[in-house]
Amino acid sequence: MYSESDLQDAVTAGAISAQNAQALRDHVSRLRASPVVDEENFRLLTGFNDIFVAIASVILLVAVGWLGNGLRFGAAEHHPAFMSGALVAAASWGLAEYFTRQRRMALPSILLLGGFVGGVAFTLGALAAQLFPDVGDRVGSLILSGVAAMSALAAWLHWRRFMVPITVAAGAAAAAGVVAGLILAAFPGSSTLAFLLMLAGGIAIFAFAMWWDMSDRTRTTRRADVAFWLHLTAAPMIAHSLFQLLDLFDGRDISAGKAVTVIALYVAFGVIALAIDRRALMVSSLAYVFFALYALFEQAGVVGLSVAFTALVIGSALLLLSALWHNARALVVGWLPPVLADRLPPA
Known part of the structure; x- marks a missing residue:
């Protein structure tokens, strides 16, 4: 099974022409009776070997973290817990050099x-906890901010090297x-x-995701994959914080x-x-509408049957929406002003 990213990589490498790649997309769209943009493709598995390697990697990282947690330096009674995270981070980078960069x-x-x-993040958090065991909310928030800043830097370095x-x-x-x-x-x-900060952060990440999406309206490059994960990150932040702020539960x-x-909010999310043309908001707020x-x-x-009836209604509605997604999208996009509709994926 090949993803849109694989197809684009093949075009970039000259293994297949852009015209042939588009012909393949059109052929698959006709078979599925669904445009490529509506499929919301993202690469997760290329075969069972992905699952095999993923299981082996998790076992190895757990073992490395466990060993790191048991390390002791000299005659010290307390072991440095931060070593567990440091070893896991180092092992993850080393494995990525082969399984991500090459394979x-x-x-x-x-x-x-x-x-x-x-x-x-664990290394820095554990180190801060050992150095500053008794801190108030204010200092704790500053430590959290510092750990998050270093985590963001780590993510940037990983992106520059591996482009996941x-x-x-x-x-x-x-x-x-x-x-x-x-x-x-x-x-x-x-x-x-x-919760207000979570909502603001979710909206900011959602806007960032839309920037990536609008740079690839046909969703034929890796930028669409980046946007997918950004939407998946923003959606629970928006849904959870919004429902909590409205004190609905x-x-x-x-x-x-x-x-x-x-x-009504779920319909608006829909x-x-x-x-x-992204389903993350609907999935993230599904538990709230179910309740x-x-x-x-x-x-x-x-x-006695409230759970069964709830599942029946929600399941039927979502399946019906999935079957009619293209027609419903065309209707919604048709209501939008052209200046906005022209920046969204074509309906």
Whole structure:
């Protein structure tokens, strides 16, 4: 199985002409009765060997981290916990030199990116915890900001070396953490502010994703893969923070009015998803709309089968939307002003 990135790489290398590549895309689109842009392709697996290498990499990284956690220097009673993350980061980079840079294996590359950036973040966080064991919220937020800044730098270095699409999303999330940490250090102790910062960060990453998307409207280059992971990062930040800020969920019970508000927001997310041809927002807020519909069915008296009815309604609606996605997209994009519609993927 070959992805759009593989096809574009083949064109760049001269193995296939751009005309032949486009003919192949058109042929696949006719077979699927679906344009390439609506498929939201991204590279994850090229074969079972990806899964095999990914499992082996996880086992190795866990072993390396475990060994690092048991290291002791001299006669010190306390072992340096930060060594665990440092060894995982070093091992992840070393493995990426072969499995990412040479073999171009998708799933292992994603895991190794997570191992490297996560290892760097864990190393710095553990080191800060050992050096400053008792700190307040203000200093803790500053430390968080510093760790996020170094994680963003690590992601940038990884991107410059390996060009894995998810790396940009990791760096963007870390950059949002830098800003959030600095603001929380100035105004500590506010949960509302934390959710506001998460919402602002999600919107900023969403705008960054749209910049990548608009630079490749037909989604035939690696830029579309970068945009996919950015959307996948921004969506839960926007959905979770927005629902929390609106205080729609208070404990286990939810009123009919709040449930209708949740469903209305989900419909709005659906319209945005259709316009930009990205489904991440709908997937990220699915749990909230599931709980809202469940509450409505329980209040309507369908107590024993409320979960089943909720799953039936949501599953049927999503499958129907998937089947009619192209027609629905054409309708939504047709409502938009030309100056905006011309910058979105063609409907």
